[in-house]
Amino acid sequence: MEAKLDRGTGTRDQDRVRIKAKGETAAETIEEFYEVLAEYDTEISDRLRDIQPERDEEEE
Numbered sequence: 242m243e244a245k246l247d248r249g250t251g252t253r254d255q256d257r258v259r260i261k262a263k264g265e266t267a268a269e270t271i272e273e274f275y276e277v278l279a280e281y282d283t284e285i286s287d288r289l290r291d292i293q294p295e296r297d298e299e300e301e
Contacts, residue, residue, distance in 0.1 A: 242274045248286075258285070 242262045249255035260277050264270035 242270050244274075244278075256286075 262274035
């Protein structure tokens with residue numbers, strides 16, 4: 242199972258994430274997918290949002 246997520250609208254304000262999960266059965270795959278999605282939602286997404294491109298002093 243795979244999902245692709247894009248966040249943001251501008252070139253410099255966009256995060257692209259691919260979440261994949263595998264299991265021996267459909268139920269195992271879905272369970273694994275939701276575990277990975279929850280980890281992304283609580284940990285990784287916040288870290289990605291905290292990374293911002295450097296601004297030039299002229300832009301400020």
